[in-house]
Amino acid sequence: MTDVLAITEHRRDELRDVSLEMVTAGRDLADQTGGDLHLAVISGDVDDYADQANREGVDVIHTVEYGEEFNHDVYTQAIEQLYAELDPQYLLAPNSVNGLDYAPAVAEGLSLPLVTDVVDLEFEDGLTVTREQYGGKVETTIDVAEDHAAVTIRPAEWAQAEGDGDATIEAFDADIDEGQIQSTVTGYEEVAGGDVDISEADFLISIGRGIDEEANITLIESLVEATDATLSSSRPIVDNGWLPANRQVGQSGKVVTPDVYIAIGISGAVQHVAGMKGADTIVTINTDPNAPIWDLADYGIEDDLFEVVPALIEEFGGEVPDV
Amino acid sequence: MKILVTVKEVAEVEDEFEISGGDIAEQYLEYDLNEWDDYAVEEAVQISEEHDDVEVVTATIGPERAEETVRMALAKGADRAVRVWDDDVESASYLDVEAKAELLAAVVEEEDPDLVLTGVQASDESNGATGVTLAEKIGFEWAAVVNQLDLDIESGVATVHRELEGGVEELTEVESPAVLTIQSGINEPRYASLRGIRQAQSKPLDLKSLEDVGLDADVLESPLAQTDMYEPESEGDATVWSGDPEEEADQLAEFLRDKGVVEG
Structure with a gap:
């Protein structure tokens, strides 16, 4: 109930940097709530990603083996089930293109208040977040009156966690309903090629x-x-x-x-x-x-x-x- | 086929401004059609031009002032508009993503569209979450940050590119009904023609209260409260080269020569 669950991100066989930033943000928040930091690694080579994300401050890493690349219908189901199992206080996701493709749906599915693109997290009696508005011209602080919330954190705002961790790595057997997978990733394309680099x-x-x-x-x-x-x-x-x-x-x-x-x-x-x-x-x-x-x-x-x-x-x- | 496009009137802030009462003082704000929504409207209008019997309806949450923005979307080719507003919405202390999605979901329920297009985000609040929240609420499939869209009307499959970070695009097939959040650059939004502006004046623009769309004021209650707004402290310590433009250019040129990046 005081724990923090943070979702890592990978793409095309690489754990993305924001995953290690989430460890820093998540550890800091869990220290304030007095809970553990749980990570989730979903799809792809989960054991390899879990190894890479196993940095100082992580308590448990949950791996969900299903599919290769990101699919929001898989992520949404897996995270909702993991959340129900762990009952954490706060859910953290990266404010990345993919983070914004599943976090709002997860928050909606779990009836959690959602705050996006957060640049600072403070916990005292409750959660207070800082975010920017009007294209960064002002910052606002927002109090979250409920005990639980989903938060997406801005990439490159927290430092990447360093130091080897000793987290427990546990496979989570998510029950993915294939009937609910209604979008299919068919490939990737590199843009921005051409004559000049x-x-x-x-x-x-x-x-x-x-x-x-x-x-x-x-x-x-x-x-x-x-x-x-x-x-x-x-x-x-x-x-x-x-x-x-x-x-x-x-x-x-x-x-x-x-x-x-x-x-x-x-x-x-x-x-x-x-x-x-x-x-x-x-x-x-x-x-x-x-x-x-x-x-x-x-x-x-x-x-x-x-x-x-x-x-x-x-x-x-x-x-x-x-x- | 019907396409619903969510359209927001956003506040833009002048270079110099003051904050009073927890928000930017009104005299420093200008209002305009949200940039991302402009691309979403264009995408919908292009689909309606390429196919027969496609109706484009815009949905807006906003005060009467926003009608100017809505008329602009109509002038660019949308067929009609719905604006949700009443005293309860006006007095809501914090209209969060959940509440906005709830209001838009009520419009979707009434309109029963096949496709919903939203902007990726609004330039003022930058939540970037309303479209996907809406999709989950109404049971539509979705794709966020779409910068290319090919819609097969027969099969109802949208083949999209999602713009990921670092110059990589994800190719995805999405079954409709779906909500797609549209990224800037997906097309070239047109300017409204004089004829379009004239026609827009007679296109339907319906005002709906919460009651009209079957909601009560409970949906406006938010667990979120904005407690402060301030200008971030400047972290900058730039050396400013001053003088008239020639003097400024002279100092920059000298710097570039010293650095060795420019010869001559």
């Missing part, structure tokens, strides 16, 4: 919403040419079809680690930051002094990109196009 670049100039119009991209292309940089972008530019998917930096695009990353007209939403926070030096050009990108930037220019970029092109002897 931005993850290999040492110097990236990256553009976001601030560029306003497709035609203005020629301005940045001139800068890229004058500085021999590589052009990348945030999601909206690719969504608009202004640059191909292989240029996208972020959670659903590429993770980049250049020496220098210049973010031009990019606000720095969490999904973008996930892809570029590993850059050695981050420079921002942005008119909004409250944009989250300033939290990461080492250097910045708080000014209009349409004034600064032409000046920069001239600095390097390039040609400023008419835009």
Whole structure:
């Protein structure tokens, strides 16, 4: 009743990092509730995943052997049954694309209050969570008045658990009703291939919403040419079809680690930051002094990109196009 | 065939703002159609254009102000709209995912659609959970974060791509009736034409109270309470290059040369 049950995540034969972050978050919460930390590993090579997730602080790992890859109808059934068996106080899932494909259904099925994309968990008399709103411009705290809850936690917000664990590993015999499996994963596709690999670049100039119009991209292309940089972008530019998917930096695009990353007209939403926070030096050009990108930037220019970029092109002897 | 699209009017915050009474002060907010819902509406309208006898109905939870946003969805090609609102909803202290899904489920019950499209998330609250909660509530199959959709109307199977992290897409077949949460970039949302805007004025937009959809105010009670809202402390310690644009560019150029990433 004071325990925490956290669901690990894997894809295509790899345990995903967020699983080890869940161990850290889950251990911390279980310490506050005074309970044990249970992990669940569902589908695929569960013994191998259980070994990898067996880090310091984990008490029990439950393995559910059924199928290979993620299927939400399998996950939903397995988690609901495991929850009924263990009666934990809190259920933790990653706020990943797959986490959001089953956690709401599980919460609904178990009549648990659900809070998503949580960045902090505190337990005193009850659970209080912190989450962001309005694209990260504000944080809110939310009290959960019930004794039980389901929470999805934001990836990369907690550190990955280290140190070998000595958890008990138990096979859980879930009774999966195949009749309830009404979606079938038929395969995977790698997107973002093509002529350029931005993850290999040492110097990236990256553009976001601030560029306003497709035609203005020629301005940045001139800068890229004058500085021999590589052009990348945030999601909206690719969504608009202004640059191909292989240029996208972020959670659903590429993770980049250049020496220098210049973010031009990019606000720095969490999904973008996930892809570029590993850059050695981050420079921002942005008119909004409250944009989250300033939290990461080492250097910045708080000014209009349409004034600064032409000046920069001239600095390097390039040609400023008419835009 | 009928497609129901959930449409939310979201609040967008200006660069500079103040928080008062636990929320952002009204004068710093602007309202617009949620970006993800714009893609969902477009997807539904495209299906209706490719096939005969497809009706597109939008469902919104929102005050009268939201009708402007709903009209925009109608102008882009939805056939009619339902808006759920009354004094009880207005005075709900915290409209959580569960309550929203409950209200939308009541609309689904009345409309009996074959397919429900929602945005992946709303840009203001970013719960990202209403669509899947709704699916479970109404007993539909679902797929979250869909960035490609091919619907076989005959067999009722939707072949979708789900956009996973790191440039990988999952290919999945989903049996309808289903709820699909639509990711941005799946299509190119159209701009409303003048003709569309004119036509939208005469399309049905029905207001429904809780009672109208067969619910009572209990469904609005939430175990969740928002107790605080604040601006996160800036963790930044960026060195700011200041001056006029030439001076700013000069300092950045010097930095790039020092770093050795640019020659010349």
